[in-house]
Amino acid sequence: MRSPRFWSVPGHPAARLLAPVGHAYGTLTAARMDRAGARAPCPVLCLGNFTLGGAGKTPTALELARMLRELGASPAFLSRGYGGRLAGPVRVDAGRHGAAEVGDEPLLLARLAPTIVSRDRPAGARACAAGGADVVVMDDGLQNPSLAKDLSFAVVDAGAGIGNGLPFPAGPLRAPLARQWRHVAGLVLVGEGAPGEAVAAEAAGRGLPVHRARLVPEDAWAGRRILAFAGIGRPDKFFETLRAAGADVLATRAFPDHHPYSGADLAHLAAQARRLEADLVTTEKDAVRLPKSHPARTLAVRLVFDDAGAVGAQLAPLLRR
Incomplete structure (x- = not known):
């Protein structure tokens, strides 16, 4: 929800x-x-x-x-x-x-x-x-x-x-x-x-x-052009983490927690990313709900x-x- x-x-x-x-x-x-x-x-x-x-x-x-x-x-x-x-x-x-x-x-x-x-x-x-x-x-x-x-x-x-x-x-x-x-x-x-x-x-x-x-990102994100999307409890926290890591977050899409991504969702995200010339990035939790062939990158984080x-x-x- x-x-x-x-x-x-x-x-x-x-x-x-x-x-x-x-x-x-x-x-x-x-x-x-x-x-x-x-x-x-x-x-x-x-x-x-x-x-x-x-x-x-x-x-x-x-x-x-x-x-x-x-x-x-x-x-x-x-x-x-x-x-x-x-x-x-x-x-x-x-x-x-x-x-x-x-x-x-x-x-x-x-x-x-x-x-x-x-x-x-x-x-x-x-x-x-x-x-x-x-x-x-x-x-x-x-x-x-x-x-x-x-x-x-x-x-x-x-x-x-x-x-x-x-x-x-x-x-x-x-x-x-x-x-x-x-x-x-x-x-x-x-x-x-x-x-x-x-x-x-x-x-x-x-x-x-x-x-x-x-939460500390495990990879380098500085300067990357990103369309960020997430279906977690507070998507804004994910977006904030990317920005704090230096990513150039051009657009964001927030979905309900545990959202089951449809083909239409993924097609729309892909089209928007192409227009922005940006990479699609999501959370590890969202990634396991995507098709294995989906090109979205994931923001891996560790709690410290x-x-x-x-x-x-x-x-x-x-x-x-």
Whole structure:
């Protein structure tokens, strides 16, 4: 879905109109989060976000899995496989599966470590352990109570924060923020921006560590003429990353998150790129939803923590459970 603009505008009439529905939805979600979940055979690390839409969970999950490996662990990823048709549990195989079967994020995660897609989270965790994992890394699932978590981080896009601070559909929150804090042990703040700083200040006030991070391009983009397109939670963040890397972004196209690109979409993008004499560039997450023969280049990024040592100190107890 594409976030409505009023989600970022405090006091907007549409938000006020929908506030009673949002209150009911948020209250039910918060009560659901408080339920006790099943224990997995090994520790569970959960990366979630307070809001609907993207915040940088997948790059965060990848970097934390790398850190767990450096600590001597054998992590596996567990994902619901949003957008895919397979209920699982199934181990993702990039040679056999596409985004239509398992979703886009799992295809990216599977490049680094074994990845299980399962709508039944406890069954998925058992499949991770059966495959040799000694830590399960959940990409999303903070609001899903079916599986008990040993450590949960909330990932927040600093440029977006929590929007107007109201629960869906009046705003982007999945549940009232005050009710969600009790389920996280730290905040991962990605990028810079006043909206995120407000969330960071509240986390610090609650005694929670704030782990600041940024997305760093892995390739050189300075001076390249680009038509950038993306169907992610906040496409503007992708466009900003390209500009910050020195790319000459001549035009942009934003699609809804997890958008299934049609032939007409791709033909229109190609025609516009030819007129501009520009290269088509998209995200890694979008790229796995494109035909393998599509000529779009991808912006590969890696999440870098300002203080990796502080993050590692929170991860280390998982290995001693």
